[in-house]
Amino acid sequence: SLATPCHTSGHICYFVTDPNSQESPIVFTGDTLFLGGCGRFFEGTPQQMYEALCNILGKMPSATRVYCGHEYSVSNLIFAEHVEPDNPDIQEKLKWAKQRRENGLTTIPSTIREELSYNPFMRVDTDSVRKHTGKNSGTEAMGYLREEKNNFKAKA
Secondary structure (H helix, E strand, O other): EEEEOOOOOOOOEEEEEEOOOOOOOOOEEOEEEOOOEEOOOOOHEEEEEHHHHHHHHHOOOOEEEEEEOOOOOHHHHHHHHHOOOOHHHHHHHHHHHHHHHHHEEEEEEOEHHHHHHHHHHHOOHHHHHHHOOOOOOHHHHHHHHHHHHOOOOOOO
């Protein structure tokens, strides 16, 4: 298990790999990492979420399959598009996710590679996300984004 406190102080993620298998590893992220988003900071800090997303989960093998605890993909990707309106990876994934949900299908799993291309909470060290937040560090950008997402209302 991997300690990823922030959503709750005792939150953990499970990384599962089989060296005798050709299948990609799996990480069960609970309420830390969602497709296109992250959990609220109920008992933690932006620094803790930055550590969890950017230094722990973000450093996993890129093909690692991500299984999160809730299906928030469409709303998360709408927020991601608000943060980075010119990111084609977000636009493509949002279109795909909307279609899947309209057909009653899940959008899970994603992969670490995909999350690094469209999840603003995993992209807090990129110029485009920093420009949106007006912050100079990944930790500050993380805090800004989470507060903005907490109050975000998607335009219909």
